Amino acid sequence: METLEKVLTPEEQFQARIDADVRIEPKDWMPDAYRKTLIRQISQHAHSELVGMLPEGNWITRAPSLKRKSILLAKVQDEAGHGLYLYSAAETLGTTRDQMLADLHSGKAKYSSIFNYPTLSWADMGCVGWLVDGAAILNQVPLCRTSYGPYARAMVRVCKEESFHQRQGFEVMQTLCEGAPVQKEMAQEALNRWWWPTLMMFGPKDADSPNTAQSMNWRIKRFTNDELRQKFVDMMVPQAEFLGLTVPDPAVKWNEERQAYDFGEVNWDEFWAVVKGNGLCNHERLQARVQAHEDGAWVREAANAHAAKRAAREAVAA
């Protein structure tokens, strides 16, 4: 190693560790661009957990049974917990939660566009768990092996809970599909609305994804957007068939040669419109976060003021 260090630049040593699948830890040297990319990605992920509480939170007070209400509340609470781990992981890179939240509130930082779609029926709680969490898992399982240690470790916990969430979402759908005709219609109508937006969760086509190559080289990312999208379709089409539901894409067809499903083209105009802030709920979601933060300011100030007073009293007493 000593000889290597004399010959290799810090960048080369860094890349050699990445290539050898050695985890990068907070105190290790890392290129600024790697640090920035990770802060962007992890904070975006944390913001998605936080904003992601809203569309499902929308149904907690209207859940159709006490059991469903408990499960949904616990699930949304898990998302808050994921947000906490992820903000902490990002903080190890030298940013702060306050800074990350300020970037979210100003619109500088993004969150997953899927949460800019409204949840209109109870079946949406099924679709969000089954499809949205299903897509999230495909994105996130490879992140358990991502090169940055704190992120990878946070993702191990997140993925365990996400896979439970996905099963419960499927179970909500299954209950609807085995229920009365009105319930099955509700399930199909929700699938019609959620199918394409979940395909968009994997991001733009590889050809239009400028960050992919560098992220793969740094082993932050391990599969391309299109690879993951294909995996998702291959996983979900048979599940939809099992439920007796129809995926709203007439182009979906098993391709024997590729051993994969062919599927239609995502509406990329819609994708970019939502990314740019023009989805139906972009405004409400961000406003809800800003409002909670602003309404909570006096509470945070009170807690800090009290802690300071208490510390001062204890100092005098000591």
Next chain:
Amino acid sequence: MSAPLPETPATSVPAAASNQLFPFVLQLADTSLILAHRLSEWCGHGPVLEQDLALANIALDLLGEARSYYQYAAELEGQGRTEDDLAYLRSAVEYRNPLLVEQPNGDFAHTILRQFLFDNFHYHLLRKLKDGPDTQLAAIAEKSVKEAAYHLKWSSEWVIRLGDGTDESRKRLDKAIATLWRFGGELTTPTATETALQEIGVLPDYAALLAEMQAHTAHVFAEATVPLPAPAFAQLGGKTGRHTEHLGYLLSELQYMQRTYPGLTW
């Protein structure tokens, strides 16, 4: 569910009391459900992520407790109704929760004070119920009292932070006291049902509870540097079905699915 304490007699509630037990268990169930529902409205909107988690956690505890009571109430009634029938298919005038828990969340100070008033009663009640003669209630209380102890610690600490925090937090706490203090008295004012259960020893004497509650309140308010509020005229009615106007809206949201799609499984 925890096993009953060994020294608890297996079934020592006189048969006549089971008539009173059903409405009382229902009252406990409604109380925990309505407060859980109110707390769950905070989900995603808390003042800081850690407190969002805490609020959801308390809501989940209360929801779990409510379900245990509803299941027991359904069993006591013996007419084939389920926990969901009891929660989703009764009207506001049939609900038996005290007025306090149906009050809107307001700002964080209102939520905290409402929680403190409730937790202080809830914790002290469960401590007695867990040693009470009704084995089922004792078992539910045994499990819930641990959660309630944490709830009371949490809300007490927040009363202290808000009282002894900034001028603004103090003003907001004062406003919450002015709004909610009048609903505290109902918790320890027994209804005819509760009196009947107290007479046969199923329920503790509320006067004894009140002494413990007042001691805790005095301690917390002293720490918070807030003078103890003067006793307010106690607004009663929730426990006998006379509610504030807030409950109807809460129930129309809570019961929306079951009312719109009757008789289905979810």
